[in-house]
Amino acid sequence: MNADRKRWVRIKPTYVVGSLVLVVYGLFVLIPFLWTATIAFKPPEDFVSTPPRILPSAPTFVHFKSLNGLNAWTGLRNSLIVSLASSTISVVFGSVAGYAIARYKTGGRNFSFWLISQRLMPPLAILVPIFLLVNTVGLVDNLIGLTLIYSVFTITFTAWVVRSFYIMIPDDYEQAARIDGANRVQVLWHIMLPLGVPAILAGGAFAFVVSFTEFLFASILTRTKSTTLPVVISHMLGVQATFLGPLAAMVLISAVPAVLIGLLFYRHAVTGLSMGGVKG
């Protein structure tokens, strides 16, 4: 405490500059988002006023109501279904794989290397064959096709988040249970999986967010009935004033859930998104 205060007094100029940098960056993040958020509640006549009107003259929900005719709610529903289903598949298979890699070194170093190259490979390298594959089995414009593709995209990374967690858990728990006569399945189901719940949840949450926000494959693999929210939003390119309100409303219904889920688990994001490379 005391030392802190002394330092504070000594480095005051740097402290001020530092605070300024933080505040400016905070505003840089907030302002564009808040601007969009206000648009969603502004009556259309506010959009064209000069100088720009910061707060809505008369807050309205009319834009959210108009989303019915613009496929946005269908898009949101599709996005939620696909993301929930794919993150479930991804987390069920990915976490046991991550556990095996951590605990039994399954596949050794080469397998880990392969998993990481999967993470780094630009997905568009397999865009063409994935499209042909999904087309061949008749799953274009079908939520099942997209769900399977997203499960595969996220599985390496849920496996890696879970692996990074189990690597830090000492073997003692397992050894003790084994000596007490539990078999491998019991150890995994009753001891190791419950222990890993935080990491497994985090892996699932990130898998959800990745699927919920994906655009490139959704735009190629969906046509009409299974379009996801990002695809619907990408079509909103008009410049007319009547267009902006619904667009801003869509931005909100897409951004808010993803950000809330992401922030709940962001502490795990480092391992998730960099695949544990920090230690390297």
Place this chain on the structure above:
Amino acid sequence: MLHAPEEELIDAATDKADTDMTSTTPQRGHGLRQADRRWGRILVAPTVVLLIVASIIPLIYSVWASLVTHNLRVSGHPFVGLDNYTAVLSDPVFRSELIFTFAMAATVTIIEVGLGLILALILSQRSKAWRRIMIPLIVAPMFISSVVVGQIWRLFSARTFGPLNHYLGLVTGTDVTIDWLVTTPWNMITIAVADVWQWTALTFLIIFAGLTGIDQQVLEAAEVDGANKWNRLRYVTLPLMAPALATAAFFRFADALRLYDKIVVLTGGGPGRATSTISFYLVEKGFSGSFNLALSAAASWIFLILISLMFYRIIQRRVLA
């Protein structure tokens, strides 16, 4: 208990014959290791199957697609050798979009790592209250869909309805009429700014994690030895931070090479092809016009080989170290 510390196990696993495992469980011996191995393989199997079906097979298929004729104009798929590759490589559009992709990725990576480092250095000195407000704020944009990020910045900067020019005019005292989404280089700047807005979050998180992991005793020792604040940063903190900085730069660069979604919304890759990345090339060749999937596949392989050559050693050295 009987087992070696985790680090030793990892080291042991890197040797092809992980003899350490047996030596640490002497009373159980070979049979246990076999059973462990089998159980591990069972657990990994579904993941491997999924990856083979949706990643390995498509990759192999795309090798084939890149070596044949595969478009709507020609029926059947006659073998053409490397013709698709030479066609792509001699296409000036491909080359200029490849250059734009790498240049844009490098630019945003440098800015995002620099900014992430600055924010992390400042916040590492701050109280809990600062961190509790700033970290979620810095991190939040990376969870927003890139398409949505593009729309947010379009709504903010577009000349016709965005407020940006008006407020820039107030600040500079002149009439600002920049067309942020159309005029080069402003359109490129808008794309870069939107990317920085979204992804500084990631570089910040990686660097901040590295920074908080530094042993405080080292810094205190340097302070005792009379190093001032600047020298401690220059000669102690930054060298210790090098791995985290490299990791942040590496992952961000790898991801930035895929830049597509934001640009679709912001500029549509235009005007002309001025802001088109390699992804635009692949999508346009393969999924419009004559649906020339062969050219698209060949282009993606050229891109993939380029990246692999760049990344292979880095992954081996850094990420798996």
